[in-house]
Amino acid sequence: MTDKNRRGFIGKAFGAVAGVGAVASLYAMKKSWDPLPSVKAAGFTTLDMSGYKGNELITEKWRGKPVFVLKYTPEMVASLNDEQKKRVLKIGSDTYMIVLGLCTHLGCIPGYNPAEKAFLCACHGGTYDVTGNVTKAPPPRGLDIPPFKIVGNTIVLGEEGEEYKKLLADGITLSV
Amino acid sequence: MAHFTKATSLHDWLNQRLAIDAVRRVMATEYWIPKDINFLWAMGMVLAITFAFLLVSGIFLLMYYQPNVKTAFDSVNYTIMTEVDFGWLWRHVHGVAASVVFLVIYIHMFTGIYYGSYKKGREMIWLSGMLLFVTFSAEAFSGYMLPWGQMSYWAGMVITNIFSLGDLHLNGLVEWIRGDYVPAQAFLNRFFMLHVLLLPLAIMGLIGLHFATLRIPHVNNQEGEEFDFEAEAEKYKKGDKKGSKVIAFANDFMSKDMFVVSIYLIFFFYLVFFHYDFAMDPVNFDPADGLKTPTHIYPEWYFLWSYEILRPFSTNIGLMAFGFAQVIYMLLPFLDRSPNAVPAHKRGAFKIWFWLLLINMIVLTAMGKMPPEGIFSTIGFFAALSFIGLWIALPIITKAERKL
Numbered sequence: 001m002t003d004k005n006r007r008g009f010i011g012k013a014f015g016a017v018a019g020v021g022a023v024a025s026l027y028a029m030k031k032s033w034d035p036l037p038s039v040k041a042a043g044f045t046t047l048d049m050s051g052y053k054g055n056e057l058i059t060e061k062w063r064g065k066p067v068f069v070l071k072y073t074p075e076m077v078a079s080l081n082d083e084q085k086k087r088v089l090k091i092g093s094d095t096y097m098i099v100l101g102l103c104t105h106l107g108c109i110p111g112y113n114p115a116e117k118a119f120l121c122a123c124h125g126g127t128y129d130v131t132g133n134v135t136k137a138p139p140p141r142g143l144d145i146p147p148f149k150i151v152g153n154t155i156v157l158g159e160e161g162e163e164y165k166k167l168l169a170d171g172i173t174l175s176v
Numbered sequence: 177m178a179h180f181t182k183a184t185s186l187h188d189w190l191n192q193r194l195a196i197d198a199v200r201r202v203m204a205t206e207y208w209i210p211k212d213i214n215f216l217w218a219m220g221m222v223l224a225i226t227f228a229f230l231l232v233s234g235i236f237l238l239m240y241y242q243p244n245v246k247t248a249f250d251s252v253n254y255t256i257m258t259e260v261d262f263g264w265l266w267r268h269v270h271g272v273a274a275s276v277v278f279l280v281i282y283i284h285m286f287t288g289i290y291y292g293s294y295k296k297g298r299e300m301i302w303l304s305g306m307l308l309f310v311t312f313s314a315e316a317f318s319g320y321m322l323p324w325g326q327m328s329y330w331a332g333m334v335i336t337n338i339f340s341l342g343d344l345h346l347n348g349l350v351e352w353i354r355g356d357y358v359p360a361q362a363f364l365n366r367f368f369m370l371h372v373l374l375l376p377l378a379i380m381g382l383i384g385l386h387f388a389t390l391r392i393p394h395v396n397n398q399e400g401e402e403f404d405f406e407a408e409a410e411k412y413k414k415g416d417k418k419g420s421k422v423i424a425f426a427n428d429f430m431s432k433d434m435f436v437v438s439i440y441l442i443f444f445f446y447l448v449f450f451h452y453d454f455a456m457d458p459v460n461f462d463p464a465d466g467l468k469t470p471t472h473i474y475p476e477w478y479f480l481w482s483y484e485i486l487r488p489f490s491t492n493i494g495l496m497a498f499g500f501a502q503v504i505y506m507l508l509p510f511l512d513r514s515p516n517a518v519p520a521h522k523r524g525a526f527k528i529w530f531w532l533l534l535i536n537m538i539v540l541t542a543m544g545k546m547p548p549e550g551i552f553s554t555i556g557f558f559a560a561l562s563f564i565g566l567w568i569a570l571p572i573i574t575k576a577e578r579k580l
Contacts, residue, residue, distance in 0.1 A: 064358035125548035
């Protein structure tokens with residue numbers, strides 16, 4: 001072999017070793033930035049639905065995020081249109097809105113006005129109706145519904161029950 | 177073995193080993209700066225000094241700051257501010273410098289735009305400078321997270337959410353960046369790392385690159401005059417200092433540079449001692465609370481213009497407009513189609529374009545601070561459209577420009 005060939009070979013050999021090493025390190029670096037197992041394991045919250053009052057917004061916490069629970073009064077239930085009815089949850093004999101309290105625009109917490117029965121996000125001016133449907137941009141879609149499973153008169157957030165899977169399949173909410 | 181002789185002095189000893197005379201010649205006494213410049217040419221040195229202030233004050237803050245969601249807020253607002261002797265000084269120097277550095281960066285940028293200092297061989301100066309702007313922005317943002325107040329938390333929430341890219345709905349990417357479903361311990365720790373190590377390293381590397389890009393095309397001058405630096409330098413070295421168009425970087429130019437720096441520092445320390453509050457958002461003196469958004473969220477003043485380009489549109493269009501605003505300055509040397517590398521006042525339509533852009537940036541900044549309602553929304557919307565319009569117009573008006 002000539003010198004040139006020998007150096008070419010050494011260069012290619014180094015390139016191969018370095019390439020494998022670079023890909024392996026990038027993989028390790030990516031995985032090191034992943035959420036830790038302990039963070040993922042703490043992702044479930046159970047709510048007892050007996051204590052909520054009509055038209056009073058309660059903020060619960062799930063995965064560090066606010067979850068809005070709003071129990072509808074009979075008048076509010078009567079005023080819902082078909083589009084709105086698709087988004088509400090029936091637990092026992094009562095009707096609720098349970099959504100992530102984070103604006104789908106960039107994640108601020110919208111405020112609820114019980115008199116107007118509407119939400120306003122103060123960050124960029126988006127508004128939502130009483131079921132979390134968008135009524136004014138910039139939010140691209142209604143407030144997301146967290147994964148839930150209804151068990152008797154309680155609801156488990158973080159677990160995917162039949163009702164939730166149906167909402168997902170119907171495109172009422174996106175998975176969060 | 178290289179040949180060394182017995183040193184006659186410490187200077188000679190160092191010179192034999194490190195060639196300090198040659199280094200001094202290359203870096204200072206024979207690095208040539210045009211004479212025909214004004215105080216705006218001192219902004220680079222002002223920035224370098226401000227960065228040094230940030231570095232030194234940051235080192236002292238780093239000794240008491242605790243990157244933990246439970247203790248971060250108190251380590252800043254209690255330990256550093258009330259217990260550490262002169263802790264308040266480091267914090268106020270750091271906060272004020274972080275804000276003022278952007279004011280000077282904008283002056284530095286618009287000086288470059290006005291005098292055409294991004295053209296004809298100076299493209300790399302502009303590009304490396306814009307990379308510095310981007311890394312400084314990331315540095316400012318990551319630093320803003322650290323006191324872990326309400327604005328830290330919610331700015332962290334909103335800005336990381338941008339990476340879900342609207343309808344692409346990349347929640348996995350957002351959670352990956354945060355290391356959690358929401359900004360929490362993993363988030364604070366990694367942004368702390370970025371702020372005190374990775375980004376400062378990148379900034380220092382880029383400052384080196386930025387200086388290097390000046391070397392061959394040299395510093396521009398007030399008239400955009402092209403001349404032979406070698407010939408002018410020869411004149412200067414032969415003693416015709418008056419006839420030469422250049423002066424040495426040090427000590428001649430540096431003495432003037434540092435004079436501007438001293439005036440700047442009087443202004444700077446006036447802010448540090450008497451008006452530091454402008455760099456300290458009152459909302460950030462409430463500890464972070466993931467269940468309560470402040471009623472009105474806005475970024476620091478230097479991000480307001482790009483924030484206002486994001487805000488008036490629906491999510492996807494807003495994100496596209498925002499992305500446009502982030503990259504468009506970078507492309508300036510290629511969008512300006514004119515062959516003339518002269519100041520704006522000699523360039524007709526470009527002069528009007530320059531002032532419109534500056535006014536547009538100020539309007540966007542003012543509207544970004546206002547709540548997104550009524551007339552402010554409308555003005556913001558048209559200002560955002562004008563921003564995009566101005567940049568689309570740039571290649572057209574510069575293409576039509578007559579060659580001087």
